[in-house]
Amino acid sequence: MAKTKINYVCTQCGAIQPKWMGKCPDCGSWNTLVENVEAPISRFASSAVPQTAKSTVQKLEQIDSSEEQRYLTQMEELNRVLGGGIVPGSVVLLSGDPGIGKSTLLLQICQTISSDAQILYISGEESLRQIKLRAARLGVTTPNLSLSSTTNIEAVIESIQSLKPDIVMVDSIQTMNLSALNSSSGSVTQVRECTQLLINIAKTMEIPVFIVGHVNKDGAIAGPKVMEHMVDAVLYFEGERNLSYRILRAIKNRYGSTNEIGVFEMGENGLDEVTYPSKAMLEGRPENVSGTCVACVIEGSRPILAEVQALVSKSGYAVPKRMATGFDYNRLSLILAVLEKRCGYFFGTLDAYINVVGGMKLDEPAADLPIALSLVSNLTDKVIPDDLVAFGEIGLAGEMRAVNRVLVRVKEAQRLGFKRCILPKQCIAAISAEVDIQLIGVSTLSQALSAAMA
Template sequence: MAEKLKTIYICSECGYESPKWNGKCPECGEWNTFVEEVRSAAKAGNTKSIPTNEAAQSFSLDAIDTKSEQRYLTGLSELDRVLGGGIVRGSLVLLGGEPGIGKSTMLLQICEKLGENYRILYISGEESLRQIKLRANRLGVKSGSLSLATQTDIETVVNTIAAEKPDVVMVDSIQTMSLRGVSSSPGSVTQVRECTNLLMRTAKAEEVPIFIVGHVNKDGAIAGPKVLEHIVDAVLYFEGDRQFSYRILRTVKNRYGSTGEIGVFEMSGKGLYEVDNPSMMLLDGRPTGVSGTCVSCIMEGSRPIFAEVQALVTKTGFGTPRRTATGFDYNRMSLLLAVLEKRGGYHFSSLDAYINVVGGLRLDEPAADLAVCLSLISSLTDKAVDDDLIAFGEVGLSGEIRTVQNAEKRILEAKKLGFKSCVLPRYALRSIENPERFEINLLPVSSIAQVIQLLK
């Protein structure tokens, strides 16, 4: 008798299952994310739970020894920072990003440093051995401890790991892997989830760290790493436009470190290079004496990052003025324009307004509000902000300037980069002991009206 099959629909974002197709996922609220899957119907005799006498062994928290815990250094300090100090044994790390962003390049590059002390198994389901060798030659990767294999069957991959017992494993990519017991095609939600579950059990059983690559398509047609975030130990995302050379490695989830750290890299013909001072890179080539530009400081984890905010305010040629924001939240920009018009007396309602963050960085922290307001006012009045001035602070709907965290770190970084003045919230200054030690002109403000006076 032929095996019965049933069709279900799975959300590619959160993994929610439904017997029918839905335009909007009831679990995560995303639209057009359901994909069709065909499964074998479960037999009635197998639906009941099987009793067992097995019991899990428990251990006292004090009896667990972590003194011998060792992290593997990758040779890229930016990657080690994002991971929380290095690779943890038995961890499963997901490296996500759009195709061609540099994920495979990074994994192959760290093999050079790791290969000095550890044995590495690199499994590829996308490239042949000859193609990997050509890419390794281009990147200058030469390691006798690096073993290569091309395989797409996940059970064979797990058996290879158990037999060779490497110190580090890399799987590129999870979308090409398949489990023989699952009837769906490779890259589907079910295959990606089941293959990752098997790799997770292998990583914990063998105490070997495993890196898996997950591609993210803009149209969401292929199941991306969103389905896997609940399974893996750490999720790293490569961000950046392939038309530009800079890449940002951001932590979304990390069980062994902070989720606020970022790593900055520059892509070249010979691979990825670390950017030790991202602020200098983002401020390189900044114009002087030009209106509509201001420098802000945001915190990415424990690191202060400086970015140039540019604004352009001009007469509109249409009935409805245009609003465009690149690297800054559009709704936040509209809010700040309304505050400046209501509390500052500037009429932006009949003018086009454009905001751009130079370098491809995205400013999500509210501390960038003050620099955006200064650049908008500067462009409207055609009065330049001092080139050696930075500004950070959150702007409220009442026109007040609210305090932000880590004000001391921002001021110290501004001093190192040669800035002479700093506009900051007045309440942030109260929490700083002995502000004279910074040897920088601090300009505390408490309202948008005081900010306007700085440009007069």
């Protein structure tokens, strides 16, 4: 019997080291080396995955360039995130916090997919009876759904080869194991090798595969980082379990944009689509309260209006506290510095808190202006009008910088009943169509503050 070998694998870059070190010498990440037990693979032969005698070589002009046939679900939010539907032969990694709705979404896909598609759902975490009970609660009654409860990846491959389903779902990859490897389920080697086998079967048989991946305590997908490079698309569920809204974001997609998001609401019967996220995010807005402003950002192909709240209070510590939920902390520090240096507002001994309502994350620079307006509004206790929306990037000189896709932002604000819009002055020229909303163009942050709290 061959002797096993122990080495250490970096979960970030996949580099192999002969001994454990606190810092990976290849990528520089700290505390990412985990123990890996290697043994020669002898029992699980290559027959598990169909192999061709030689690779197929075609000239570029001989390849069919027609639009690929995609499986469309009845969930438009999911179709948008996937880039227009499920591509045959694609491998999609779905991740998110525990209990956020990953398994629920997969079962609902089974119900909403086309009626003639055969689906194989493989669970390594639940028994068949548990899946049946959850399917009954979600109203999943499709006769084309086949279930299997196993953690053996060889059995999974054999089931796919014998049934030849149209779509395969694996929940989750951390529970799968290859018996030829001595390491336990969820280890770097097991996750990497099991994922590779699923990718091989997906590409060979042109079957789309959904893989559920767990996350670690830092929120990153558990297992080797290289797994994200192996798959075709990585979808991530955002949101808090105690909040109803869930945001599905594509952080990688070979068949579509990575800027698209899908908004869902967790209800008694599973995940419901939120067709108009802006309207849902603004429900229950407080009226005549200082420290709140509406921002308009672009998520993929559509504009979304979100409420930004700020709270400024006297600090009880030598170093004031800064906290941002749904907004970049470093960007908040930059805006506070500009407000102090260029506009004369003092935050040096005050705590500053920023919260984006509804679990949204504002990554776009266009959210700078509403953040600044809400901070000054709460500091001076002056109310920003409820019918006002703002967007614009703030420069270090206190100037307002232009943003893209101005017309769609303004039209979305107009559709939701807003009467005034503060935006960078140079953006007004980009509005070609007539709009029924007052446009207030500003060149500096001081002008924007004066216009908002006049």
